[in-house]
Amino acid sequence: MLDLEDDVVSIAEALVNVESVSHHEKPLADAVECALRRHDHLTVSRFGNTVVARTSAGRGRRVVVAGHLDTVPLNANLPARNDGELLHGLGSCDMKGGVAVALRIAGSCADALSDLTFIFYECEEVESTANGLAKLAEVRPELLRADLAILMEPSNGQVEAGCQGALDFDIKLTGRRAHSARSWQGINAVETAAPVLAKLNSFRARTPVVDGLTYHEGLNAVAIHGGIARNVIPDECHISVNFRFAPDRSEHDAIDFVHNYFEGHDIVIVDSAPAAPPGLTGTARSFVEAVGKPAQPKLGWTDVARFAQLGVPALNFGPGDPLLAHTRDEHVPIAQLRMCENTMREWLTT
Amino acid sequence: MLDLEDDVVSIAEALVNVESVSHHEKPLADAVECALRRHDHLTVSRFGNTVVARTSAGRGRRVVVAGHLDTVPLNANLPARNDGELLHGLGSCDMKGGVAVALRIAGSCADALSDLTFIFYECEEVESTANGLAKLAEVRPELLRADLAILMEPSNGQVEAGCQGALDFDIKLTGRRAHSARSWQGINAVETAAPVLAKLNSFRARTPVVDGLTYHEGLNAVAIHGGIARNVIPDECHISVNFRFAPDRSEHDAIDFVHNYFEGHDIVIVDSAPAAPPGLTGTARSFVEAVGKPAQPKLGWTDVARFAQLGVPALNFGPGDPLLAHTRDEHVPIAQLRMCENTMREWLTT
Numbered sequence: 001m002l003d004l005e006d007d008v009v010s011i012a013e014a015l016v017n018v019e020s021v022s023h024h025e026k027p028l029a030d031a032v033e034c035a036l037r038r039h040d041h042l043t044v045s046r047f048g049n050t051v052v053a054r055t056s057a058g059r060g061r062r063v064v065v066a067g068h069l070d071t072v073p074l075n076a077n078l079p080a081r082n083d084g085e086l087l088h089g090l091g092s093c094d095m096k097g098g099v100a101v102a103l104r105i106a107g108s109c110a111d112a113l114s115d116l117t118f119i120f121y122e123c124e125e126v127e128s129t130a131n132g133l134a135k136l137a138e139v140r141p142e143l144l145r146a147d148l149a150i151l152m153e154p155s156n157g158q159v160e161a162g163c164q165g166a167l168d169f170d171i172k173l174t175g176r177r178a179h180s181a182r183s184w185q186g187i188n189a190v191e192t193a194a195p196v197l198a199k200l201n202s203f204r205a206r207t208p209v210v211d212g213l214t215y216h217e218g219l220n221a222v223a224i225h226g227g228i229a230r231n232v233i234p235d236e237c238h239i240s241v242n243f244r245f246a247p248d249r250s251e252h253d254a255i256d257f258v259h260n261y262f263e264g265h266d267i268v269i270v271d272s273a274p275a276a277p278p279g280l281t282g283t284a285r286s287f288v289e290a291v292g293k294p295a296q297p298k299l300g301w302t303d304v305a306r307f308a309q310l311g312v313p314a315l316n317f318g319p320g321d322p323l324l325a326h327t328r329d330e331h332v333p334i335a336q337l338r339m340c341e342n343t344m345r346e347w348l349t350t
Numbered sequence: 351m352l353d354l355e356d357d358v359v360s361i362a363e364a365l366v367n368v369e370s371v372s373h374h375e376k377p378l379a380d381a382v383e384c385a386l387r388r389h390d391h392l393t394v395s396r397f398g399n400t401v402v403a404r405t406s407a408g409r410g411r412r413v414v415v416a417g418h419l420d421t422v423p424l425n426a427n428l429p430a431r432n433d434g435e436l437l438h439g440l441g442s443c444d445m446k447g448g449v450a451v452a453l454r455i456a457g458s459c460a461d462a463l464s465d466l467t468f469i470f471y472e473c474e475e476v477e478s479t480a481n482g483l484a485k486l487a488e489v490r491p492e493l494l495r496a497d498l499a500i501l502m503e504p505s506n507g508q509v510e511a512g513c514q515g516a517l518d519f520d521i522k523l524t525g526r527r528a529h530s531a532r533s534w535q536g537i538n539a540v541e542t543a544a545p546v547l548a549k550l551n552s553f554r555a556r557t558p559v560v561d562g563l564t565y566h567e568g569l570n571a572v573a574i575h576g577g578i579a580r581n582v583i584p585d586e587c588h589i590s591v592n593f594r595f596a597p598d599r600s601e602h603d604a605i606d607f608v609h610n611y612f613e614g615h616d617i618v619i620v621d622s623a624p625a626a627p628p629g630l631t632g633t634a635r636s637f638v639e640a641v642g643k644p645a646q647p648k649l650g651w652t653d654v655a656r657f658a659q660l661g662v663p664a665l666n667f668g669p670g671d672p673l674l675a676h677t678r679d680e681h682v683p684i685a686q687l688r689m690c691e692n693t694m695r696e697w698l699t700t
């Protein structure tokens with residue numbers, strides 16, 4: 001039984017021990033919903049395996065605190081193990097540590113100076129069409145409205161602001177088949193990949209400064225496939241490319257850039273997600289000041305971009321090292337769990 | 351019922367109509383064995399689905415006539431169809447046309463001026479460990495000994511002499527994984543393929559003249575594979591390369607060349623088959639003169655290399671266009687069937 005009166009470490013440990021691999025969040029969503037419903041200052045609603053809990057105390061501003069309930073698949077890293085300094089186990093870092101902080105605050109925020117909306121959502125780790133926050137934004141966008149959204153993604157207890165956009169596309173190279181014993185009768189599509197890969201390799205990453213934070217772009221081949229048989233000159237080769245772009249480009253700009261950069265090539269856009277600017281003004285700035293450490297740029301895509309698209313300033317702030325996310329030995333420092341809880345509580349009540 | 355007294359076109363048609371995809375040659379081998387056993391001038395033996403028929407008339411020289419019984423898989427190209435000019439159907443070109451010529455000669459060669467060894471063998475179209483001729487060379491090499499071996503591979507009724515060697519190898523490129531949002535922390539193995547592919551693409555093919563025939567080498571990427579996920583910088587990339595080398599190189603020379611050409615790279619030899627020099631002297635020269643057309647170099651590997659390794663001069667001579675081999679609409683010109691039969695008969699009896 002999940003109890004929001006418990007210590008944040010106990011809550012985090014309990015969350016880790018309820019398996020919730022993407023698409024299998026129901027038991028955890030049930031436990032979270034049940035725990036939230038025991039607190040009268042919260043209005044709880046449920047959408048699939050996404051749980052929303054809101055206060056309505058008529059404060060002058062509203063803050064969203066959001067975290068996803070799902071994890072990547074098990075990797076011999078359950079149950080949780082607390083060694084006194086670190087809490088180990090699947091999801092401890094990404095992001096049940098952050099969810100534990102949010103639940104602790106939810107259970108005890110009746111006296112907060114902001115109204116609060118807590119969103120615990122499903123399917124962040126898989127295709128974006130399944131993402132619980134995306135679904136909520138579609139059917140009940142008003143529930144995401146706020147002066148600031150804090151995403152409890154692991155960020156070492158610092159503010160990581162905005163995020164880079166991500167564009168996935170394929171480059172298709174075409175040649176002409178021939179028997180490899182008479183290769184001069186064909187056109188080798190795999191070998192025509194050479195200048196394309198060289199162009200990718202020589203990409204000079206921009207590092208633009210946006211709202212005082214420096215982002216770092218990346219344009220990378222993430223896969224290549226071609227070939228029919230050992231004795232056939234291949235007539236097709238596919239290069240998959242991932243473009244991480246800074247928040248000073250829109251998705252449209254990013255797609256334009258890619259078409260220009262690979263002019264004359266056959267490009268198929270596979271997936272695209274917008275960047276989010278840091279937007280560290282107003283409520284966001286006051287939160288950064290409360291954390292007391294300079295904000296960092298988020299390198300990697302997070303759901304802050306979804307809030308940014310709705311015009312809601314959003315930032316990442318949670319316990320745990322983002323580099324440990326999805327690794328077998330992920331863990332979260334216990335001191336960071338407590339520090340994040342204290343920082344948020346202090347900011348919300350003073 | 352296969353009858354070697356029939357016209358060569360009827361025999362070819364009958365052969366095409368007995369399905370014999372590699373590893374399923376038994377019905378055809380049975381029919382061939384049975385037909386050969388009805389001729390007293392032949393001593394017939396069987397090894398798996400390989401049939402050998404020999405004369406022993408004490409002539410001063412011996413000639414091997416060999417052909418494989420198997421075909422590539424069906425491709426909506428059975429039964430055979432004779433349109434008056436062309437015999438269509440699976441294996442008509444590669445190489446049941448040539449096998450029909452060999453069977454006609456076998457049935458009527460009692461008066462030949464050479465002793466003859468006919469070898470009809472299994473599994474030429476698949477991995478070389480299954481090849482019936484290779485197995486025979488291993489257990490009964492004396493059955494392959496001769497002054498000349500004629501392989502009835504399709505060669506448009508011309509002599510195609512010798513063959514190029516073939517060397518298959520993989521180049522493994524290694525990098526370091528990283529999240530694609532922080533690509534500068536990794537080393538992209540797919541992108542390091544660029545200079546290797548460029549080097550393959552810029553290979554200047556040698557065209558050495560061996561015994562008066564011009565060969566044409568080829569060094570080609572035939573496949574490439576790399577990549578883990580859209581958000582991971584790949585740490586491995588594999589390029590598969592096929593090297594066709596002229597008969598002035600040994601397999602050892604070819605392997606040395608490749609190691610030097612790709613010095614510093616991780617190379618794994620996957621398969622290797624030697625080249626065969628044309629060796630158009632003595633009995634071979636007299637055969638070329640009987641055909642009355644200049645010999646051509648064989649571009650592509652055939653089992654002549656196996657005879658060459660045993661010190662038996664070997665050449666390719668058969669009806670059908672080698673470019674049609676393995677195509678759905680393969681066929682053999684009826685005039686070429688008759689021409690090949692007449693040429694061989696005349697050479698053997700005068």
